[in-house]
Amino acid sequence: MLGLPRGEVFLVPWSMEWKNEYEKEKRQIIADIGPYTINVHHIGSTAVKGLSAKPIIDIAIEIEHFIDGEKCVIALEGLGYSYKGTDVLPERHYFNKGEPRTHQIHMYQRHNKYLLEQLNFRDYLRNNEQARSEYQQLKLKLSSLHGNDKHKYAHEKTDFIKSILEKI
Known part of the structure; x- marks a missing residue:
């Protein structure tokens, strides 16, 4: 299953x-904006x-220069993405696709701290069964408590995420 309706958390x-x-999406992105990309990460x-x-x-798409993100908008819109600008989330160009939403692109300049945190957190969970299990339980609890409030859901995961990033 793929797709999350607006305003829901499950x-x-x-x-x-x-x-x-x-x-599949990575191949299409590289085909359309490859010259601007340094790397594409799940x-x-x-x-x-x-x-x-x-x-x-x-x-996550890594680009050399932040301004290059603007040069990718038309091509990514051709793949069905909507450009939401740089004010939605810090230090990134943000795009989403679908209604219900099926994909999100976070486009960062190389070496961006938020990108590095995303990659480090992902890799830690991939390699640490205990942390993955704890995060799973937290997410299940929060999704049942905040099924209609994605901001509360996300905010209440913050302390756990920070605790993992401090270990790395």
Whole structure:
């Protein structure tokens, strides 16, 4: 299953479909904006095998210069993405796709601290079964408490995420 209706928060069990969907999307992105990309990463919970997640594929695109993100808008819109600008989330160009939303792109300049945190957190969960299990339980609890408030859901995960990043 892929797609999260606006305003809802629910989790579904990890699926190999997410990895396949990411790979397909990555190929299309590179075909259309390849000269601007340094790397394309699968991030977020759908990138961690065995972890339940909101059914949205999160993609991080690394670019050399932040301004290059503006040069990618038309091509990404051609792939079905909507450009939401640089004010939605810090230090990134943000795009989303679908209604219900199926994909999100976070476009960062190389070496951006938020990108590095995303990658480090993902990798830690991939390699640490205990932390992955704890995060799973927290997410399940928060999704049942805040099924109609994505901001509260996200905010209440912050302390756990920070505690992991401090260990790295």
